[in-house]
Amino acid sequence: MKKTILLYILFLCSTLSYGQISDLNLMPWPQEIEIGKNKLVINAHFTIKINQKSSERIDLATTQFLRRLTDKTGVFLNNGFATSESKIENPTVEVNYTSIAKLKLYEDESYQLNVTKNKISITANTDIGVAHAFSTLFQLITNDANSYYIPEVSISDFPRFAWRGLMIDCSRHFMPIDVLKRNIDAMASVKMNIFHWHLTDDQGIRIESKIYPKLHKLGSDGLYYTQDQIKDLVQYASARGIHVLPEIDVPGHATAFVTAIPEISSIPGAYSIERNAGVFDPTLDPTNEKTYEILTNLFGEVTALFPFPYFHIGGDENEGKHWDESEHIQQFMKENGLKTNHDLQTYFNIRLQKILKKENKTLMGWDEIMTDEMPKDAMIHSWRGENEGFKEGGTQIKAAKLGFKTVLSNGYYIDRMQPASEHYLVDPLSTATLTLEEEKRIVGGEATMWSELITPLTIDSRIWPRTVAIAERFWSAKEVTDVNNMYERLNVVNNNLEYIGITHIRNKDVILRNISNYQDTDALEKLSNISEPLKVYSRNVNGIEYQMYSPFSLFADACTADASDTKIFNNLVSNYISKKDEASKDMLIDYFNSLKNIETELQKISNNAPLVKRVLPYANRVSKIASIFEVALTNKNMSKKQYGELIELLDKKEDPAINLDVELALTASLKKLATSF
């Protein structure tokens, strides 16, 4: 990894002194924290003792903590495991807890953590609280020139919201179990507690059905989770304090479903698994008793695998086109006084609710299920907000006011590839005025990772680190909203995710090596650090440019939201504009000089790398832009002609046919700089 010149400048400016709360890189930020002046240096004698009988969660949390600590610090410990026996005298960490958590929704997750010069104490009511304390403790590990240490702190912590979720869509692109496991580890490391498993959609049924094996055999291209694998994952998550919420999305998003079982589709026909992205017509037939028979059996199978008391039935984006086209469905609606498709879907949902009630499950669905007739014990998953015409804070506010419990995802759609700050500033409680009772109905929030444009290679860099900021929103106090401070901490927590097994940094290099055909990747890396994938679904217009089997090993896939150089560059530009000092000017000239060379460097390798050729037009544009600025800064002047050329270059888009699909993240700052001459 070559640190760019900007990051190097940043490093030179940073100080290494500690002792202030602002030096701590904790996320989510704890509810209460005080910092002292001492430090506990990590050495071979570091030990952990559990004062009670240990639990599976505590064994896991302590062993993981010790391995990660060892790997990070290089310290050879004398004792590699925590003990709950008395033989350790004078342990470094002493743990006290009361009970093994039941993993119910409002479980006690609080903990107290005290670090002094040579002693750490952890106290919690449940073993999940203990696990959270060890996540915090790992984030506290820092260093001076000679050693790693933990600063003296006193922390008292608990979550603001009970529901702190991450949804992963495993239908559009199948994600093998190990992808989910490492992401569950990362969730635990930032104190998230609900993994929402989107198991079915138009592009695939990903769950084995023993009663209807056609579902996974014909509906998955062979890519599905066996029931044994599902049990294993649920157990894995539980050991990390995480619930698993299954979603079987009905009656829409059902192409794969009716591919396997066409007899319950609204329009008869032979379907095949969808390969594009978008909203499609195939829909289950809510007037067919066979539909309920199959869903009763299937839900029975599924609920037996998931102890979590909620069950997500999807229910979103059913446009009802096939219902409109079906004579017998229209007839049924007339006979039953169902005026609209929405009424028909509510009829369907209420029947599902009864099926689920028999299984002791609470129905949860995307906010389309929220109609006047829907019983209030359904959980509303809010995904539509002001952009979709819901004024006053979106559907979660409406749900809370109507008396539904609700979870917010609007604002946390991480597949939109927006910066972390956008999500960070969305509060589940919005700014609406709610009664205390209404507020309580907003149970929390969920980040949603839809997978049209991601694969196992890239999913981590799409979820992380931005979801850390969202996790903080769900856990920390409402007042914790300083974006700059958030980004500073995120920089460090981002690196820590590597110890957890997240591949967001390493897999970027894999993609760049591929594009370069295993030549020098420096220029590609430099370019990727100032480029971001197109945002808000503009990468895949109408869902037809990328099929589910298209390449996702392209330049855009190596780029991420919050391109790493942007913030530092923006600060440098602001600084220069306000001061017009020589030092800032020279730094900017150096940087533009380095950007200017990208095109030439890429040309060197392009003769042996067909994929580099697709990047060259963009590199050419960036290099030209950099040249103009280099000259302008040197001359302290930019001519009208140059300015005109520059704006044209900045506003230009690459030919969509090459699927470059990135934008220059420096554009806003560059325009500001250009007008400052």
Next chain:
Amino acid sequence: MKKTILLYILFLCSTLSYGQISDLNLMPWPQEIEIGKNKLVINAHFTIKINQKSSERIDLATTQFLRRLTDKTGVFLNNGFATSESKIENPTVEVNYTSIAKLKLYEDESYQLNVTKNKISITANTDIGVAHAFSTLFQLITNDANSYYIPEVSISDFPRFAWRGLMIDCSRHFMPIDVLKRNIDAMASVKMNIFHWHLTDDQGIRIESKIYPKLHKLGSDGLYYTQDQIKDLVQYASARGIHVLPEIDVPGHATAFVTAIPEISSIPGAYSIERNAGVFDPTLDPTNEKTYEILTNLFGEVTALFPFPYFHIGGDENEGKHWDESEHIQQFMKENGLKTNHDLQTYFNIRLQKILKKENKTLMGWDEIMTDEMPKDAMIHSWRGENEGFKEGGTQIKAAKLGFKTVLSNGYYIDRMQPASEHYLVDPLSTATLTLEEEKRIVGGEATMWSELITPLTIDSRIWPRTVAIAERFWSAKEVTDVNNMYERLNVVNNNLEYIGITHIRNKDVILRNISNYQDTDALEKLSNISEPLKVYSRNVNGIEYQMYSPFSLFADACTADASDTKIFNNLVSNYISKKDEASKDMLIDYFNSLKNIETELQKISNNAPLVKRVLPYANRVSKIASIFEVALTNKNMSKKQYGELIELLDKKEDPAINLDVELALTASLKKLATSF
């Protein structure tokens, strides 16, 4: 990734023209191959058609092939799946095969592959042959300046040996299922067919026992495979044409076993899981009927999980110390006329053989089990050779002559961290004179990955790419032994392993980032490219420096055998010595100049990176060595004094207390160069 200056030089010297067999980067090298002048360019219209009903293996092989092809080439395919229906007209690849393989040891794995300008045909007797053909086809993908293509070839291929194995020790360090899965994928990509799963040892029992749950509950620190996970892995391997051979190592290497069930240990006592590496005393009691009762039940449970007809009982390194110390065992030996510990172990083995026979399994064991009394239907796993006092080619020759079937691992111990060439030149048939019948008894070979010093983070870089060379030894013709040619192909196949999911390249960066504390890693990378971990068990003398929970995120863990710069450097030095030309001299001076700066570059980051401090003494030594050569080359002369200093520097070792544990891979060439002045 910053390509070093040496690799850059290499690239400039390489040509991009194709059309010669020597340009193909195939491993294992096929039995018969012809190359033409045409090329089949990969574009959106690339399709695959199976002329018969497909099989699970073929579905997997074709889908994997298409995804990897797409990711590598960036081509957007119109059709993302192979089809066995007739609707594809004029398919690019046409597949014909006869039967679904039974996955028995001598299965037909042959295939024919023909590529012409616009057509590819694959013909095989079994679906495993088809899968092998697609592995070869992926390796054939190459490129010119503008596109990726497959050269015109005609290949007829089949394996030389039936047994082409890789053993992974999951006891010393537990390897999660996903680690095994990705390595099984890599095995399949180089046509290996046996995964030998070392499941128990002193440091842990890694298999769930439903009959004796104490085994995994007390013997594993919570790190074990559930029976469901094992079934899943066996199925995963079978879909890739790979057998899984389980090993339960008895009667020695039994510390974890007797920790869980002390009543069958040879000496009564309370044992605890071993944390060091080495050979330990705890041993099962072969005179206790309870031992056989437990092993009968346990073997019954295990054999039910593994369809492969062989079962490995270990049997190695039992020094019998506890047998000597036990009165009742000594008594038993007297009563039964067993003169030596070896006789007693044979008694034990023969009883196990009977137990296994009832389960329809053939007993396999390390070569210690080969005694006069041992029935000849046992399979001998040869691990001791001339170094252990076995003249004339080692124990596999002895076994073959005695009438045993045998598999060779001596020479394929990849944990010894020797270069690929060392293993490559070991032939399972040795140079011994054998009858045809004796030769046939040598069924093949196995690379062994013992895990004292590896973790999930580093295991891939310890297995790969060297095991590709071993795979070629097991598959290709005996005559394929050109080491330089092997290394040239290995360079490319090494990169291809990234598409298979192997993490050997990416995880090196993870370790370097950790050492640098997320600062610039260029200097560390440069240094690691000329450094190799200590070889032949000298890294962990007596097995006590590293416990199983020690850090394996150190500089030595980022370094690999066959350090990447060595070969190019060696060639450059040879070239210079023979020609003394200015061009070579200048290249060497440039290179030494770059090495000289390593220390200064590391010092820059060391103030914020405690782990870099451990590397500094070595970096200092390397920088000094480079300075001496830079001066000497410039002056075309090296004084006696300089020479003396140099040799002292080259022979110096770093303080073992800092666990640097690497050696300078350029040393031999540097000494040659020094004496050339």
